[in-house]
Amino acid sequence: MEKSIFNPELLSGKVAFITGGSNGGMLQDIAKIFLLHSAKGVVLVARKKEKLQKVVDQLTPFAAKGSECIGLTADVRDTESVHEAVSQTLEKFGTIDILVNGAAGNFLCPADMLSLKGFKTVLDIDSGGTFNASKEVFSQAFKQQRSGVIINITANLHYGGTPMMIHAGSAKAAVDATTKHLAVEWGPYGVRVMGLCPGFIDGTEGMARLSDMDSIGDKKKAAQSREKGVKTDDAMTDLVPLGRLGSGEDIAKGALYLASDASSYLTGSILMVDGGATLTCPNF
Numbered sequence: 001m002e003k004s005i006f007n008p009e010l011l012s013g014k015v016a017f018i019t020g021g022s023n024g025g026m027l028q029d030i031a032k033i034f035l036l037h038s039a040k041g042v043v044l045v046a047r048k049k050e051k052l053q054k055v056v057d058q059l060t061p062f063a064a065k066g067s068e069c070i071g072l073t074a075d076v077r078d079t080e081s082v083h084e085a086v087s088q089t090l091e092k093f094g095t096i097d098i099l100v101n102g103a104a105g106n107f108l109c110p111a112d113m114l115s116l117k118g119f120k121t122v123l124d125i126d127s128g129g130t131f132n133a134s135k136e137v138f139s140q141a142f143k144q145q146r147s148g149v150i151i152n153i154t155a156n157l158h159y160g161g162t163p164m165m166i167h168a169g170s171a172k173a174a175v176d177a178t179t180k181h182l183a184v185e186w187g188p189y190g191v192r193v194m195g196l197c198p199g200f201i202d203g204t205e206g207m208a209r210l211s212d213m214d215s216i217g218d219k220k221k222a223a224q225s226r227e228k229g230v231k232t233d234d235a236m237t238d239l240v241p242l243g244r245l246g247s248g249e250d251i252a253k254g255a256l257y258l259a260s261d262a263s264s265y266l267t268g269s270i271l272m273v274d275g276g277a278t279l280t281c282p283n284f
């Protein structure tokens with residue numbers, strides 16, 4: 001992002017807590033745009049320390065003067081570790097103003113080949129993780145501050161019942177319900193809760209996983225082909241009304257809008273950042 005169309009001071013003094021993001025992709029772009037717009041702190045939370053540190057190192061040069069990006073290890077499924085990460089963030093920065101619930105798990109698997117454990121694992125990460133982080137950030141920071149923004153990264157999989165996605169679609173349906181419930185319950189505390197729904201975003205872990213038709217239902221094959229770097233499907237481009245796949249920057253700009261006072265009267269709604277794909281794409 002060379003030249004910003006937003007005020008570079010837009011997030012001045014704000015601290016963002018972002019779950020997921022150690023795989024790079026759109027969460028890294030969200031962290032980057034927050035740093036470029038003067039966020040005081042951006043905290044990335046993920047399971048794997050080394051991968052996380054690499055992303056933090058890549059982001060650090062984009063931190064505006066006085067801003068800082070750090071990584072904290074936690075598994076969003078584990079309430080204790082999320083509690084700890086939120087406490088550490090508050091100790092270091094004194095506040096949390098923005099929570100991005102981005103941690104997610106996904107793979108292609110037909111419903112009849114999916115184990116209950118596989119189904120529950122994705123629900124635990126996506127829906128349970130969103131609940132855990134939202135509850136901890138609200139209880140430790142937003143409730144007392146009487147302000148805050150939550151951005152839940154969601155998906156359009158459950159709108160039309162996308163095949164091989166029963167686990168992720170069900171998980172994201174729960175995330176969308178969570179967005180509405182928390183918007184209503186926490187609105188009186190000055191907390192805004194929104195969903196951000198990406199379409200086909202080029203170069204992301206999600207696209208690689210979901211384009212990898214050879215690995216359907218096979219955990220080992222999926223891991224092997226990801227190591228080789230699965231190519232995303234160019235045919236998808238033709239299905240998008242805006243005629244291109246999305247970029248991480250497209251998503252980041254949506255997140256910046258939601259995180260800032262530019263969206264001050266939005267809550268409970270889901271921002272589609274998909275080039276119109278949800279309107280036109282067949283149900284695969």
Ligand code: HXC
Pocket residue numbers: 104105106107108109113114115116117118119121122154155156157168199205206207209210215216217218219220222
């Ligand atoms: C079938 C699979 C499978 C696969 C795992 N399982 N991968 N089943 N096909 N490809 C099953 C396992 O067999 C096991 O069940 C159960 O799921 C749990 O697997 P574990 O590997 O033990 O779980 P864990 O180590 O916790 O890993 C979670 C994970 C993993 C989701 C499976 O892939 C992960 O950590 N992913 C995080 C990163 C990620 O997925 N990013 C993509 C997000 S993209 P059994 O019964 O066999 O023991 C995204 C975008 C969505 O969310 C929207 C796009 C449009």
